[in-house]
Amino acid sequence: MQSFNSKLQNIGDSIFSVMSQLANGQKALNFSQGFPEFNPPQQLIEFVNRAMVNGFNQYAPMPGYKKLLESVAEKERIIHNNNLDADMEITITPGATAALFATIQALVNPHDEVIVLDPSYDSYDPAIRLAGGRPVHIPYDIQNLEFPWEELELKISAKTKMIILTTPHNPLGLCFTREDFECLAKITEKYQTIILSDEVYEHMVFDGKKHVSVLGIESLKYRAVKISSFGKTLHTTGWKLGYLAANKILTAEIRKIYQFLAFSTNSAMQIGVAEFLDANPNWELGLSDFYQSKRDYFFNKIQNPKIKGTPSSGSYFQMLKIDHGFEMSDYKFAVELTKSRKIACIPLDVFIQDQPQTNWFRFCFAKNDDTLKQAADIISNL
Numbered sequence: 001m002q003s004f005n006s007k008l009q010n011i012g013d014s015i016f017s018v019m020s021q022l023a024n025g026q027k028a029l030n031f032s033q034g035f036p037e038f039n040p041p042q043q044l045i046e047f048v049n050r051a052m053v054n055g056f057n058q059y060a061p062m063p064g065y066k067k068l069l070e071s072v073a074e075k076e077r078i079i080h081n082n083n084l085d086a087d088m089e090i091t092i093t094p095g096a097t098a099a100l101f102a103t104i105q106a107l108v109n110p111h112d113e114v115i116v117l118d119p120s121y122d123s124y125d126p127a128i129r130l131a132g133g134r135p136v137h138i139p140y141d142i143q144n145l146e147f148p149w150e151e152l153e154l155k156i157s158a159k160t161k162m163i164i165l166t167t168p169h170n171p172l173g174l175c176f177t178r179e180d181f182e183c184l185a186k187i188t189e190k191y192q193t194i195i196l197s198d199e200v201y202e203h204m205v206f207d208g209k210k211h212v213s214v215l216g217i218e219s220l221k222y223r224a225v226k227i228s229s230f231g232k233t234l235h236t237t238g239w240k241l242g243y244l245a246a247n248k249i250l251t252a253e254i255r256k257i258y259q260f261l262a263f264s265t266n267s268a269m270q271i272g273v274a275e276f277l278d279a280n281p282n283w284e285l286g287l288s289d290f291y292q293s294k295r296d297y298f299f300n301k302i303q304n305p306k307i308k309g310t311p312s313s314g315s316y317f318q319m320l321k322i323d324h325g326f327e328m329s330d331y332k333f334a335v336e337l338t339k340s341r342k343i344a345c346i347p348l349d350v351f352i353q354d355q356p357q358t359n360w361f362r363f364c365f366a367k368n369d370d371t372l373k374q375a376a377d378i379i380s381n382l
């Protein structure tokens with residue numbers, strides 16, 4: 001066989017594939033890969049089905065169907081007060097992953113540095129490397145759940161092309177505030193750093209907080225890209241439908257790449273989602289309460305002095321620190337837990353560049369209450 005230089009040396013299957021496969025093989029509760037246990041609304045399925053029957057089975061326009069673009073623009077205006085041009089500033093993509101990839105390939109040039117905050121979502125680093133860029137990883141203060149402002153100021157330079165943020169954060173659940181964004185704007189102003197803001201959990205923020213989008217920050221929006229995912233918002237992770245939003249100049253540049261990455265996104269689903277959002281104008285507004293009650297149910301049911309954590313502020317992930325007393329990587333412990341206690345979670349070390357043992361684990365609470373109870377019982381008895 002012809003030998004070749006791997007473009008992504010040392011990269012194997014993603015932790016989400018690995019843990020879900022293990023959970024299935026072990027017949028364990030799967031609290032690892034982030035996806036809801038429940039179905040999307042029946043009406044949404046019917047609308048997609050109707051779109052197929054009505055002939056939406058061929059290529060959609062490259063940026064997306066006008067109906068969905070306008071619906072997203074309307075939502076952005078009503079929910080976040082973001083005024084976006086539906087035709088020129090929003091692009092529908094096959095999930096947030098493709099939006100992230102297209103954005104990074106379009107805006108990062110060889111030798112550019114891109115700051116990534118660890119723990120970081122697994123697709124960021126490889127996408128930067130494939131663009132020829134250099135990921136610069138900065139760790140959050142995990143014990144105190146604090147953003148590493150000082151280190152960011154030290155590491156940012158004229159070489160820094162972009163900073164990738166995740167808010168609400170996966171896996172920590174932290175949410176960027178307006179003050180945080182304003183602080184970021186000050187730090188990045190000198191170098192005009194692009195802010196890529198991954199906001200796929202934007203509609204899941206708890207305890208009365210309100211999501212703040214990068215596009216709502218006057219001093220950042222002209223050099224920012226926001227990414228969202230209908231997979232999270234509509235309980236349809238398997239449909240792979242998302243969008244990116246940015247000003248006309250950035251959007252035009254990103255679309256140049258996107259047209260050769262996917263060209264366009266599933267047509268019937270775009271129509272079905274647009275009709276569903278029109279018929280249910282308050283859908284997103286109910287999601288935070290829905291997930292907050294799941295978080296509370298799960299978190300409050302766990303009674304175990306060896307387990308520590310603070311309730312997640314956003315996303316459908318809860319971090320728990322398990323003081324298990326072994327010197328063993330988080331990954332190894334998560335595998336053991338899946339095999340011996342029949343519950344799968346995501347170890348934190350795999351989200352951090354040097355993979356230190358942290359004893360922190362991520363649990364996805366997008367589950368039915370009886371599944372949450374079973375999981376809480378297992379965790380309480382560890």
Ligand code: PMP
Pocket residue numbers: 034094095096097098121166170198200228229230231232237240241242
């Ligand atoms: N960003 C973050 C932070 C995520 O957690 C995920 C995973 N769901 C994605 C991006 C990818 O989203 P999608 O499934 O829409 O590609």
Ligand code: GLN
Pocket residue numbers: 014016017032033034035170
């Ligand atoms: N975003 C999901 C998570 O964090 C998983 C996505 C995937 O499986 N690639 O669990």
